[in-house]
Amino acid sequence: MLIHRTRVIQNLLITKLLKIPHSVTMSFNDNRRWVNHYAGPETPVSTICEQFSKFEGGKIELSKDDESGVAILKINHPERRNALSGSMMVDLWNAVNTLEDWKTGKGIILHSVGETFCSGGDLNTVRQISNPDDGYKMATLMHDTLTRLHQLPLISVALIQGKALGGGAELATSCDFRLFTEKGEMGFVQGRMGVVTGWGGGTRLVQLLGQHQALELLLTSRQIPASEAVTLGLANGITKSVELSEAVEETKQWLQLKLNHAPQIVHALKQIVATARAVPYEESLRNERQVFAMLWGGDANKKALEQNIKHK
Numbered sequence: 001m002l003i004h005r006t007r008v009i010q011n012l013l014i015t016k017l018l019k020i021p022h023s024v025t026m027s028f029n030d031n032r033r034w035v036n037h038y039a040g041p042e043t044p045v046s047t048i049c050e051q052f053s054k055f056e057g058g059k060i061e062l063s064k065d066d067e068s069g070v071a072i073l074k075i076n077h078p079e080r081r082n083a084l085s086g087s088m089m090v091d092l093w094n095a096v097n098t099l100e101d102w103k104t105g106k107g108i109i110l111h112s113v114g115e116t117f118c119s120g121g122d123l124n125t126v127r128q129i130s131n132p133d134d135g136y137k138m139a140t141l142m143h144d145t146l147t148r149l150h151q152l153p154l155i156s157v158a159l160i161q162g163k164a165l166g167g168g169a170e171l172a173t174s175c176d177f178r179l180f181t182e183k184g185e186m187g188f189v190q191g192r193m194g195v196v197t198g199w200g201g202g203t204r205l206v207q208l209l210g211q212h213q214a215l216e217l218l219l220t221s222r223q224i225p226a227s228e229a230v231t232l233g234l235a236n237g238i239t240k241s242v243e244l245s246e247a248v249e250e251t252k253q254w255l256q257l258k259l260n261h262a263p264q265i266v267h268a269l270k271q272i273v274a275t276a277r278a279v280p281y282e283e284s285l286r287n288e289r290q291v292f293a294m295l296w297g298g299d300a301n302k303k304a305l306e307q308n309i310k311h312k
């Protein structure tokens with residue numbers, strides 16, 4: 001008790017002496033290390049959207065094709081190398097809301113226009129929100145959006161046709177798959193910008209590559225080319241075409257090969273994988289048997305049994 005009280009007083013004094021903003025807490029943790037963490041208010045995402053929609057520039061456009069079941073999410077801000085402004089973060093949040101309600105959809109392709117995939121946060125927006133409270137708000141909004149994009153029951157693929165830098169690399173990790181053109185590159189340059197991953201990309205990178213590869217890419221900020229991205233397992237292939245419209249067509253064909261099953265099966269399979277990467281083992285198994293039981297003996301299952309299918 002006495003140790004705890006001393007530590008609280010010690011922490012308060014240090015915070016005051018160093019003139020650290022009230023939302024940032026410095027404390028001595030149990031491993032006797034100084035840690036610096038944000039301890040400000042939580043803001044509802046809808047309130048953050050209102051604030052961030054004022055930082056204008058560029059657009060994220062969603063188009064759904066009911067016939068193929070594939071939607072296109074297009075990042076359109078070429079004059080700023082497809083950096084995400086505040087209003088584009090809100091566009092993306094709205095697009096994910098719409099996609100969550102798309103019951104007949106099966107897949108999404110995320111791509112951009114021009115020669116850069118995405119140069120991260122729009123530095124014009126970033127400069128206007130350059131304080132811990134607003135940084136926490138941006139991270140809250142982007143964590144909400146990209147986690148829900150990652151967890152959608154649709155199969156998502158990002159086409160990286162140029163540089164994916166900082167937040168742009170983080171955005172790409174929120175898709176199930178990534179295809180690169182020969183000109184695609186990915187770099188977690190946040191460290192060089194004096195920050196760390198703010199859109200959840202650090203966590204997803206560890207899940208994708210394991211802690212050692214993730215640390216190496218985060219610490220060096222080096223930009224990896226398409227061939228190395230494939231070797232590392234960050235890219236799932238390289239398109240034959242470098243030209244954007246052809247690469248988008250190739251990506252559609254690549255994705256369609258994975259979308260032959262009925263929407264309910266695609267959704268159920270994605271739900272199993274998305275749950276497995278987000279929750280502990282036992283919880284994931286419970287989810288898997290619940291999803292399985294919903295389909296077992298259902299129409300599609302009975303029809304398949306009647307056909308006496310041979311998997312030769």
Ligand SMILES: CC[C@H](C(=O)O)C(=O)SCCNC(=O)CCNC(=O)[C@H](O)C(C)(C)COP(=O)(O)OP(=O)(O)OC[C@H]1O[C@@H](n2cnc3c(N)ncnc32)[C@H](O)[C@@H]1OP(=O)(O)O
Nearest residue numbers: 079080081083119120121122123124126166167190193198
């Ligand atoms: C969690 C988010 C995190 C954060 O914001 O903290 C990050 O995303 S960190 C990463 C932030 N991004 C950058 O630092 C990218 C900086 N830009 C570049 O390295 C280059 O511009 C590059 C490689 C993206 C493109 O090079 P290129 O030679 O093709 O074009 P220019 O450099 O001439 O750029 C053209 C024009 O675009 C503007 N630009 C580029 N990136 C951004 C950006 N992220 N935000 C705002 N504006 C950007 C650049 O300033 C030029 O404008 P101009 O008015 O023509 O000078």
